[in-house]
Amino acid sequence: MRVLLFLASLGLVAAENGLDGWLRYAPLPCSQQCKSKLPANIVALNATETSPVYVAGTELQQGLESIYGTKTGVSHDKCKSSSSSVVVGTLEQYRKTCGAVKDIPDLEEDGFWIDTRNNRIRILGSNEKSVLYGTFEYLSMLAQGNFSEVAYATNPVAPIRWVNQWDNMDGSIERGYGGPSIFFKNGAIVDDLTRVKQYARLLASVRVNAVVINNVNANATLLTPTNIKGLARVADVFRPYGIQVGVSLNFASPQTFGGLDTYDPLDASVINWWSNITDQIYDEVPDMAGYLIKASSEGQPGPETYNRTLADGANLFAHALEPHGGIVMFRAFVYNQLNESNWDADRANAAVNFFKELDGKFEENVVVQIKYGPIDFQVREPASPLFANLLNTSTAIELQVTQEYLGQQSHLLYLPPLWKGIFDFDLRVDEKPSLVRDVYSGKRFNRKLGGSTAVVNVGTNTTWLGSHLAMSNLYAYGRLAWDPTDDSEGMLQDWIRLTFGLDKTVLNAITKMSMESWPAYENYSGNLGIQTLTDILYTHFGPNPASQDNNGWGQWTRADHTSIGMDRTVSNGTGFSGQYPSEVASVYENIETTPDNLLLWFHHVDYTHRLHSGKTVIQHFYDAHYDGADTAQTFLTQWESLKSKIDKERYEHVLRRFEYQAGHSIVWRDAIVDFYHNLSGIADTSKRVDHHPWRIEAESMYLDGYETYTVSPFETASGAIAIVTSSNDTVGTATTKIKFPSGTYDLAVNYYDLYGGQSQWKVYLNNKKVGEWIGNAEDYLSHTPSIYLDGHSATRINFRDIKVKKGDTLKIVGTPDGVEPAPLDYISLLPKGIVD
Ligand SMILES: *[C@@H]1O[C@H](CO)[C@@H](O)[C@H](O)[C@H]1NC(C)=O
Ligand SMILES: *[C@@H]1O[C@H](CO)[C@@H](O)[C@H](O)[C@H]1NC(C)=O
Ligand SMILES: *[C@@H]1O[C@H](CO)[C@@H](O)[C@H](O)[C@H]1NC(C)=O
Numbered sequence: 001m002r003v004l005l006f007l008a009s010l011g012l013v014a015a016e017n018g019l020d021g022w023l024r025y026a027p028l029p030c031s032q033q034c035k036s037k038l039p040a041n042i043v044a045l046n047a048t049e050t051s052p053v054y055v056a057g058t059e060l061q062q063g064l065e066s067i068y069g070t071k072t073g074v075s076h077d078k079c080k081s082s083s084s085s086v087v088v089g090t091l092e093q094y095r096k097t098c099g100a101v102k103d104i105p106d107l108e109e110d111g112f113w114i115d116t117r118n119n120r121i122r123i124l125g126s127n128e129k130s131v132l133y134g135t136f137e138y139l140s141m142l143a144q145g146n147f148s149e150v151a152y153a154t155n156p157v158a159p160i161r162w163v164n165q166w167d168n169m170d171g172s173i174e175r176g177y178g179g180p181s182i183f184f185k186n187g188a189i190v191d192d193l194t195r196v197k198q199y200a201r202l203l204a205s206v207r208v209n210a211v212v213i214n215n216v217n218a219n220a221t222l223l224t225p226t227n228i229k230g231l232a233r234v235a236d237v238f239r240p241y242g243i244q245v246g247v248s249l250n251f252a253s254p255q256t257f258g259g260l261d262t263y264d265p266l267d268a269s270v271i272n273w274w275s276n277i278t279d280q281i282y283d284e285v286p287d288m289a290g291y292l293i294k295a296s297s298e299g300q301p302g303p304e305t306y307n308r309t310l311a312d313g314a315n316l317f318a319h320a321l322e323p324h325g326g327i328v329m330f331r332a333f334v335y336n337q338l339n340e341s342n343w344d345a346d347r348a349n350a351a352v353n354f355f356k357e358l359d360g361k362f363e364e365n366v367v368v369q370i371k372y373g374p375i376d377f378q379v380r381e382p383a384s385p386l387f388a389n390l391l392n393t394s395t396a397i398e399l400q401v402t403q404e405y406l407g408q409q410s411h412l413l414y415l416p417p418l419w420k421g422i423f424d425f426d427l428r429v430d431e432k433p434s435l436v437r438d439v440y441s442g443k444r445f446n447r448k449l450g451g452s453t454a455v456v457n458v459g460t461n462t463t464w465l466g467s468h469l470a471m472s473n474l475y476a477y478g479r480l481a482w483d484p485t486d487d488s489e490g491m492l493q494d495w496i497r498l499t500f501g502l503d504k505t506v507l508n509a510i511t512k513m514s515m516e517s518w519p520a521y522e523n524y525s526g527n528l529g530i531q532t533l534t535d536i537l538y539t540h541f542g543p544n545p546a547s548q549d550n551n552g553w554g555q556w557t558r559a560d561h562t563s564i565g566m567d568r569t570v571s572n573g574t575g576f577s578g579q580y581p582s583e584v585a586s587v588y589e590n591i592e593t594t595p596d597n598l599l600l601w602f603h604h605v606d607y608t609h610r611l612h613s614g615k616t617v618i619q620h621f622y623d624a625h626y627d628g629a630d631t632a633q634t635f636l637t638q639w640e641s642l643k644s645k646i647d648k649e650r651y652e653h654v655l656r657r658f659e660y661q662a663g664h665s666i667v668w669r670d671a672i673v674d675f676y677h678n679l680s681g682i683a684d685t686s687k688r689v690d691h692h693p694w695r696i697e698a699e700s701m702y703l704d705g706y707e708t709y710t711v712s713p714f715e716t717a718s719g720a721i722a723i724v725t726s727s728n729d730t731v732g733t734a735t736t737k738i739k740f741p742s743g744t745y746d747l748a749v750n751y752y753d754l755y756g757g758q759s760q761w762k763v764y765l766n767n768k769k770v771g772e773w774i775g776n777a778e779d780y781l782s783h784t785p786s787i788y789l790d791g792h793s794a795t796r797i798n799f800r801d802i803k804v805k806k807g808d809t810l811k812i813v814g815t816p817d818g819v820e821p822a823p824l825d826y827i828s829l830l831p832k833g834i835v836d
């Protein structure tokens with residue numbers, strides 16, 4: 001166990017690069033009173049180094065030392081009678097070693113008891129991993145300077161508290177924004193599993209109990225003997241943290257990898273093949289959690305190839321896993337391409353259409369894994385109606401910590417308020433309370449299995465997710481998987497104190513911006529239930545509303561010159577609302593009772609339709625986009641106000657993201673309002689849209705070496721036109737005379753930062769350089785970069801307090817690089833207090 005101690009201590013002294021996440025155990029400025037709370041010794045009631053109880057002892061020792069600066073001894077055998085010991089162990093072992101315990105309520109599987117009264121700390125678990133959970137809970141209190149005496153038991157709401165990695169075996173990660181995989185490289189498991197161990201520690205601290213390590217779009221070569229041995233090495237690293245591993249499988253493996261001539265789930269040779277593979281895996285990983293299956297979905301092979309049902313497909317794996325106690329997580333994300341010409345075609349209908357008739361046909365160890373909404377991780381969706389249609393099937397909810405459609409960790413978006421809106425939704429099955437969280441936890445329909453899973457996609461970046469602030473989502477995910485009633489703001493504040501310390505100003509600022517982040521993002525992306533309005537055909541990052549329509553993917557908006565929205569009513573639309581139990585269906589069926597924030601999800605209306613708020617749809621779009629982008633500007637200024645209170649490394653990292661977000665929120669704002677203004681021809685009553693008095697279009701400047709370029713989609717350039725250098729070895733200059741009154745301005749420049757080149761730009765006023773930058777966002781931002789001038793690459797940089805005189809000459813010199821032709825869109829000179 002030398003290795004473990006060494007690594008743990010390395011983590012503790014490391015720079016603030018994010019590696020320790022919320023487990024930093026920063027030293028507390030410790031008064032006498034707090035010193036008196038330092039336990040004199042630690043007893044961890046298991047001497048086996050791979051035991052989670054042993055790990056709990058080590059974690060305690062490290063944590064206490066880091067917080068108090070004093071090393072405390074750990075023993076494993078005897079129950080110390082000293083009044084200030086901390087004893088951690090299973091309830092059973094405690095009874096054997098220390099004697100009877102009174103007043104402890106019954107603990108469920110994975111539950112624990114924590115008692116810190118009278119300086120006699122006891123953390124007792126129903127099993128070994130829950131001892132570790134309780135230990136992290138205790139350390140979390142201390143690290144927050146919380147010395148209150150507590151005695152309580154806590155139990156999880158559900159047994160499944162998993163994370164999914166979408167890691168490919170070549171080391172890339174689908175929808176991963178924190179660097180390459182910590183698990184795979186070159187088709188195999190990596191040799192050095194240091195990061196896997198650090199990840200295990202973070203996950204265990206929030207009580208996640210299994211990790212599916214490879215992409216749901218699975219590669220069958222995971223099943224080579226070498227890779228199964230690699231999986232076993234990974235499992236060995238996770239096991240001391242009480243975490244099991246699982247794998248995603250490719251349905252066609254018997255044919256593509258096993259050499260059979262079929263993968264028909266009812267074929268005897270296929271059944272044998274999967275049993276054999278499963279036995280091989282359990283030989284190496286005796287406690288493997290199970291399989292995650294994406295079948296007959298988005299081009300993945302599945303049982304439908306052989307006219308078999310999805311239940312036949314799921315049960316194939318269930319039978320192979322059953323002797324070993326493993327479970328099948330079978331994804332409900334099954335849909336076909338559709339034709340938008342059919343008014344009643346609707347992808348949102350697919351999951352219920354495929355799965356409802358199979359209810360009761362799945363084996364007991366199958367869990368249907370359901371995305372929170374019926375489409376795909378959009379900024380706002382109603383709860384998936386499938387939760388109300390599977391009464392005899394175990395279910396789990398699928399969330400995304402990775403921000404696929406939600407700013408890709410380059411925008412701040414604290415997700416629990418979004419998730420909890422789904423968890424707390426009452427589906428009214430049989431006219432009885434049927435909260436989504438009570439369905440997936442198994443409580444509502446008396447299912448033994450059930451729970452949560454989240455796509456996490458951490459990478460090798462020391463920030464894990466690509467952004468320090470995004471880690472609040474991983475932390476809160478674990479907390480909510482344990483207890484979905486946990487409070488969004490309370491969890492957030494625990495995370496802030498653990499991550500950034502106890503300063504109240506820091507606490508308040510990060511709380512405010514995090515709690516505003518989802519409403520702000522929804523405001524400047526897609527409103528009223530129309531979905532995120534990102535580019536669904538390319539990177540899922542920047543704006544491109546037209547990409548939603550006129551293709552078979554079914555994420556449609558049905559926007560035309562007069563009207564917008566999906567008519568999902570039974571009476572005249574796709575019938576989707578009828579997939580909900582009657583009480584809910586009648587709310588959504590009726591435009592009067594549909595909440596504004598889901599209006600366009602359920603109804604197709606004119607832009608001039610009045611919302612309950614009294615505004616028209618189109619005016620709400622305009623107002624929300626301006627308000628959302630305004631909110632994003634405040635994130636930057638709030639963060640800047642914390643400069644002296646946050647270490648430089650993390651301050652600068654987050655600062656760059658907020659600078660970027662402040663600019664990109666304006667890109668979003670303008671793209672969406674211009675798009676719908678263009679489509680509808682309806683003016684903004686506040687006269688902001690298409691009215692930018694402080695803008696100078698690059699194409700209106702005197703150009704030398706630059707030429708105009710028509711940007712597509714048009715709304716991602718101001719006036720649809722940008723400029724680019726005439727070749728990739730021509731330096732371009734764009735010059736203009738300032739016509740604005742003399743004064744002090746902020747100078748904003750909108751440009752495009754493409755993948756595949758790092759252009760340089762320099763801005764001069766009367767030949768004096770006032771700003772310069774490089775187009776290297778692909779190196780420091782997490783989102784998927786673009787090779788085009790579009791809403792993903794559109795970027796804004798801001799130079800503050802530039803003194804300008806009327807008649808001054810403003811010149812920008814752009815030096816292209818690679819495929820990036822130093823593109824420019826426009827310049828704004830903004831008087832104090834104006835952001836446009
Ligand atoms: C100690 O831990 C090992 C490894 O987890 C486990 O097999 C063993 O049962 C534990 N012993 C006790 C007494 O709990
Ligand atoms: C201290 O922690 C306990 C247990 O989590 C909690 O109930 C209590 O509210 C916390 N006290 C403060 C002041 O945060
Ligand atoms: C699966 O992995 C193998 C080995 O790394 C690789 O050669 C192959 O291209 C991968 N297949 C797919 C579909 O990614």
Ligand SMILES: *[C@@H]1O[C@H](CO)[C@@H](O)[C@H](O)[C@H]1NC(C)=O
Nearest residue numbers: 275276277278279280281283
């Ligand atoms: C799997 O099949 C192979 C080849 O048929 C055989 O050698 C091996 O013993 C089987 N393994 C298990 C665990 O059944």
Ligand SMILES: *[C@@H]1O[C@H](CO)[C@@H](O)[C@H](O)[C@H]1NC(C)=O
Nearest residue numbers: 303304305306307308309312
């Ligand atoms: C598929 O199965 C269904 C029901 O089992 C049957 O009615 C149908 O004819 C089958 N189709 C084909 C192409 O085999």
Ligand SMILES: *[C@@H]1O[C@H](CO)[C@@H](O)[C@H](O)[C@H]1NC(C)=O
Nearest residue numbers: 338339340341342550551552
């Ligand atoms: C969609 O349906 C329309 C009308 O039925 C038809 O004209 C068109 O070809 C179809 N498009 C596709 C891609 O099938």
Ligand SMILES: *[C@@H]1O[C@H](CO)[C@@H](O)[C@H](O)[C@H]1NC(C)=O
Nearest residue numbers: 359360361391392393445446
């Ligand atoms: C489904 O559940 C209902 C209510 O619990 C029960 O009456 C019915 O027999 C079950 N059906 C199947 C196919 O399991």
Ligand SMILES: *[C@@H]1O[C@H](CO)[C@@H](O)[C@H](O)[C@H]1NC(C)=O
Nearest residue numbers: 343344567571572573604605
């Ligand atoms: C009913 O649906 C048709 C398309 O089939 C659509 O054109 C019409 O506007 C809808 N009517 C109402 C009242 O929503």
Ligand SMILES: *[C@@H]1O[C@H](CO)[C@@H](O)[C@H](O)[C@H]1NC(C)=O
Nearest residue numbers: 519520523623624627628631
């Ligand atoms: C979002 O937009 C609405 C409507 O314009 C506004 O009332 C609200 O304050 C905005 N919220 C944020 C956080 O931007």
Ligand SMILES: *[C@@H]1O[C@H](CO)[C@@H](O)[C@H](O)[C@H]1NC(C)=O
Nearest residue numbers: 677678679680681682714720
């Ligand atoms: C919409 O954009 C097109 C192409 O850029 C343009 O021809 C048209 O005039 C615009 N319409 C409105 C109402 O702005």
Ligand SMILES: *[C@@H]1O[C@H](CO)[C@@H](O)[C@H](O)[C@H]1NC(C)=O
Nearest residue numbers: 179460461462779780781782
């Ligand atoms: C982490 O990512 C940032 C950009 O997001 C990059 O600057 C840094 O080099 C990366 N660090 C590591 C260790 O990958």
Ligand SMILES: *[C@@H]1O[C@H](CO)[C@@H](O)[C@H](O)[C@H]1NC(C)=O
Nearest residue numbers: 727728729757816817818819
């Ligand atoms: C210009 O682009 C070509 C083709 O993409 C490339 O081969 C060349 O290296 C580029 N030149 C510069 C100066 O970046």
